[in-house]
Amino acid sequence: MIPYEAKPTPVHKTIVGEKIIAAIRILIRAATTGESDAEPVAAFLLAWHDPIVYGGFSIQDLWGMEESARNAAAILFAWISDNRATPQDLELELVFEAIGARWAN
Template sequence: MIIKEQPFTASKTIISNRVIAAIKHLVLSATTGTSDAEAVADFLLAWYDAPTYGGFNITDLWHMDNHTRQAASTLFNWLSENQATPADLDLDLIFEAISTRWAV
């Protein structure tokens, strides 16, 4: 699992502590039953496998608190510049757990 305090390399891409913190916050939000957990899970599952789990409804951002929206924005911006999947970051098991809980 990639959630650690040091920058690391995945697929020749350096991931900053800020992006790691954003992913950590989003994963925790999606798995701990926060009020915005379902919206966060939808965002993460769209990254994980949109054809299977559906795309992310952008209006779901309205259901996230400010800190969570900022984390989603950080990840989204990073993803727009880096072609990394959750599998590239060794997050498969975490995302499988999220999908088991939230997939319809």
């Protein structure tokens, strides 16, 4: 479930603002709706979720994303690097596992 209000994450005590929540929603929607950029968006999200299992994201995958997804990925990438947060910290494991199941080879 995507958090609806900004809240500190349990591990990092990071505040998740509306801008980050909006970026995550855009990316999850793109990865799950079958849009033309669903596969590269899913690769980005899954590399964040579990890089050992789903580490197949290539920077060149950005070229296959729609502008809104590309912008959301840039926002989220910067936030991830600043806060060292994972989807698990945001209680998004089930969402990401469903995305992984959909795109499993």
